[in-house]
Amino acid sequence: MRLGVLYSGGKDSTLALMKAKEHHEIVCLICIVSENKESFMFHTPNIDMTLLQSQAMELPLVRVTTKGEKEEELRDLRKAIEEAKRRYKIEGIVTGAVRSTYQASRIQLICHELGLWCFNPLWLKDQVELLNEVVDKKIYAIIGGIFAEPLDEKYLGAAIDKQMIEALAKIASSHHINPAGEGGEIETTVLDAPVFKKKIVIKEHEMQYANFNGVYNIIDAELVGK
Amino acid sequence: MILIISTCKEKLSELEFVRPIENTVKNFVTKHYEELSQEDIDSADRIILTGTALKDFDYLEHDFSWLLKTDKPVLGICAGMQIIAKEFQIPLVTFVTIGPRQVETVAENNLAKGTFNAYFLHTKTAVEGFKTLAMTNGKPCMIKHPDKEIYGCIFHPEVMNEDIIRRFVRT
Numbered sequence: 001m002r003l004g005v006l007y008s009g010g011k012d013s014t015l016a017l018m019k020a021k022e023h024h025e026i027v028c029l030i031c032i033v034s035e036n037k038e039s040f041m042f043h044t045p046n047i048d049m050t051l052l053q054s055q056a057m058e059l060p061l062v063r064v065t066t067k068g069e070k071e072e073e074l075r076d077l078r079k080a081i082e083e084a085k086r087r088y089k090i091e092g093i094v095t096g097a098v099r100s101t102y103q104a105s106r107i108q109l110i111c112h113e114l115g116l117w118c119f120n121p122l123w124l125k126d127q128v129e130l131l132n133e134v135v136d137k138k139i140y141a142i143i144g145g146i147f148a149e150p151l152d153e154k155y156l157g158a159a160i161d162k163q164m165i166e167a168l169a170k171i172a173s174s175h176h177i178n179p180a181g182e183g184g185e186i187e188t189t190v191l192d193a194p195v196f197k198k199k200i201v202i203k204e205h206e207m208q209y210a211n212f213n214g215v216y217n218i219i220d221a222e223l224v225g226k
Numbered sequence: 227m228i229l230i231i232s233t234c235k236e237k238l239s240e241l242e243f244v245r246p247i248e249n250t251v252k253n254f255v256t257k258h259y260e261e262l263s264q265e266d267i268d269s270a271d272r273i274i275l276t277g278t279a280l281k282d283f284d285y286l287e288h289d290f291s292w293l294l295k296t297d298k299p300v301l302g303i304c305a306g307m308q309i310i311a312k313e314f315q316i317p318l319v320t321f322v323t324i325g326p327r328q329v330e331t332v333a334e335n336n337l338a339k340g341t342f343n344a345y346f347l348h349t350k351t352a353v354e355g356f357k358t359l360a361m362t363n364g365k366p367c368m369i370k371h372p373d374k375e376i377y378g379c380i381f382h383p384e385v386m387n388e389d390i391i392r393r394f395v396r397t
Contacts, residue, residue, distance in 0.1 A: 001236070023238045092281075101345050101385065105325030108280060108347060112324065117281045119238050124246040124384065 001117065004028045004062070004081070004090040006107065009050045010188040011134045011141040011160060012096030012122055012180075018137060018195055019121040020094040028060045028088040029053075030080050036068025045145040045215040046189040049200065056196040056223055060088065078110045085114060092117030098125055098182045127172070127180035131165045138194055145187035145215045148177045153209040156216040160188060189218065198223040228254040228395055229270035231262060233285040233305040234278040243277045246384040247303075250391045259288055267292055272299045272395060275306025277382055280324075280347055285309055299375035301337075301394045304348050307369070307378030314371070316355035323348055326386065327362045335359045337377060337390045338368060345385035352378065 005017045007029040017026060031050040054061035062084045066076035084090050093111055097104040097120045104120060111118035122130060134141060141160045146152070150171060158164060165179070168186075172179035181187065192199035204220040228251050232244045248254060251274070257266050267273070273296070278285065285305050293300065293313045302310040311318055323346040330341050338360055346362070353365055356378065360368035369378045383390035 019241065020238055023236070101326050105345075105347070109324045112280055112322065112349070115281075117236070117279055119236070119242065119279070121238060121241040123242040124249070126249070 001025070001091045002027045002089055003092045003094050003117075003119070004030050004084040004088060005094045006030050006032075006096070007050055007053070007061075008044045008096070009047060009053050009190060010044065010096070010144075011139055011190060012098060012130070014096075014139050014141070014190045014193050014195070015130070015134055015137065016094050016096040016121050018139070018193065020119055021195065024092075026059060026094075027090060028062055028084050029057070030062045030084050030093070031064070032073070032077055032080060033063060033065045034068035034073060035065065036073070045187050046218050049189050049218060049221065052200050052221060052223055053190065053196070056198045056200065058197055062087065074106055074110070077107070078114070081110055081114060081116070085116065090116065092119060094119045094121065096122055098122045098127070098130065098180070099178075100182070127178050127182060128165060128169050130180045131160060131168065132162075135161055135165065139190055140192040140199075141188040141190045143186055143216065144189040144218070146185070147187075147213055148175070148183075148185035149212040150175060151177075151185065151212055153207065153214055155186075156207050156209065156214050157205065192226070196226070199226050227269060227271055229266055229273045230254050230256040231273060231275045231306075232256060232258045233276050233282075233309065234258070235282045235284040236279065239279045239282065243279070247274060247276055247391060250384060250388050251395050259285065259290070264292070267296060267298065270298055273301070274391070274394070275300065275302040275309055277304030277306060277347070280349060286312060293376070297374065299394070300377065301391070302376075302378045303384070304380055304382055307352065307380050308350055310376060310378045311352035311355070314355065316352045318350045319353055320349060321351050321353070321365065323351075323362070323380075327381070329360050329362045329367055329381065331360045331368075333357060333359050335368075335370060337379075337393050338387070342387060344381035344383065344387050346381045348380055351380045
């Protein structure tokens, strides 16, 4: 089946892509850029990295910008998926949805209306298990945003590795957060993965942080050979 | 031993519809319906028929007539409920529900009670026949064979109501 991946550039959509690729042909990435920082569906730091990530995977990118008002962003998502269907003849969509019934049901509805299959290979996956699989599958992701106490600036830009998983699992049990950031506590940016033919090297970045809210903004980056 | 029967045409869908059920029960064996033998059914204590992707209807072409003869407790989830309905000649109607909805229990039963939210993902359902255990938006969403322990659940209990699966496994 020819599939398009709803791709944010983070660990979940990269892992979902890799799982889907074991069974089907991935023909494009679909990326929604939201201008609304409060967006329920699409706000992601370093969303522009998807431009380099799509080049690294040698996959075309369907990129749609949305103002991010609740209903409007769903219309824009539908437009993006329609565009992917028209241009790349996709028969289905892959998402990295884990727990959000809000997100998953809206994408399911759009796929239903457009006659597309919808695959959510990470659905209901245990969060620590998910993080371990990211590391085991050699997806190299850094923390691009933190949005919950007690996550502070020392986490920004740090790699998701076994040590980090241990730390996040500990925090998750002492505070009410999801260790893999499913509730938006953590956003990640993938710099390398086995599906990348080149890897991303960060040349310049800036950090913004206050009160357990912060982003690691990649200002300049390039693809280098592996 | 719990026999989990996958109704998924696509292997990739099993991560979404079968794996979460495997994570909820202990001591299980999973088989796809196309690989199922009479021996698998005979050696099971209880049987769960899973759901599958919204666009998948291949399972409706398959023969599940063993359901008419079995005395094993069966829980059919979404596609699984549609299979039960088909085998017991309960008509399926096109009715799309996607997302969380409120469910109201209308008959005392072993699996669910009271009012709760559940996750729906279906385009077809059975609206008559069997005993109605629970309703959503005026339509049956949990049904039971009048005499046997054969249950149909059109919503996905593995998403928001794992207790329903645990109770089925235990009772």
